[in-house]
Amino acid sequence: MKKERPLILISNDDGIEAPGILSLVAAMDGLGDIVVAAPLHEQSAVGHAITMRDPVRARPWPFRGPSGHVTAYAVSGTPADCVKLAMDKLVPRQPDLVVSGINHGPNTAVNVIYSGTVSAATEAAILGIPAIAFSYCKWGSGGDFEASGRMARSVAKRVLEGGLQPGILLNVNIPDLPLADIKGCMITRQARSKWEESFAERMDPFDRPYYWLSGKFVNLDSGENTDLWAVDNGWVSITPIQHDLTAYSALEGLENWRWGDPAGENNT
Secondary structure, eight states: OOOOOEEEEOSSSSSSTOHHHHHHHHBBBBTTTTEEEESOOOOOOOTTOOOSSSSSOOOOOOOEEEEEEEEEEEEEEOHHHHHHHHIIIIIISSSSSSEEEEEEEEEEEEETHHHHHHHHHHHHTTTTTOEEEEEEEOSSOOOHHHHEEEEEEHHHHHHHHHHOOTTEEEEEEEEESSSSGGOEEOOOOOOEEEEEEEEEEOOOTTSSSSEEEEEEEOOOOOTTTHHHHHHHHHHHHHHEESSSSHHHHHHGGGGGGOOOOOOTTTTO
């Protein structure tokens, strides 16, 4: 019996017309059959939001890859919606791999929490599919996705050949460097960081206040095995992550918090 070609589902959070997803489709060309399900409009920083109080719509989208026409759908919802809907209605069989991106901007450290790119891959991992999120670490417009595409293809081939542990996805961040200047790939952990944020208050034409979020990114981690350090030093960062948010190291210290009294008032 002839073995089926791998099926690769591609999504993102920058929208179906973003240059990053065009580069990712090109990078996956030849590795298997491709289906694209991506947001109709940009959905950056929506995290793992899903649409529940409105219908989600998908319409066929004209999409061409290096080998010609690619089956593609523009979805009205979030990145997580795209993967959920695709898995149930849009793909002919269960994908062998879900790839998300290539995001325009880093998804390192605490940014993983906010990222729609990472959440599309996370949704796939929840559904039992090997998944990878790819980000090109350049803020703002412009940039060259060639090196990011080459590295994305390399990582995807490894996952297709070797798989991933159930529930695990890879968060891949690629530095803004020519391919020849990238040192290689490094397995990393997520750096500790935070955003120091503030809201600028302004007034609209009707003299009503509105607020605009701004912030400064702060690295709280000096480790040389983090995603931030790797990218800053010319490496592709590959961080295995999971949707299980349990802080296992804290369980033992909190065991004595278990009590029968719902209010805890009789606990000693």
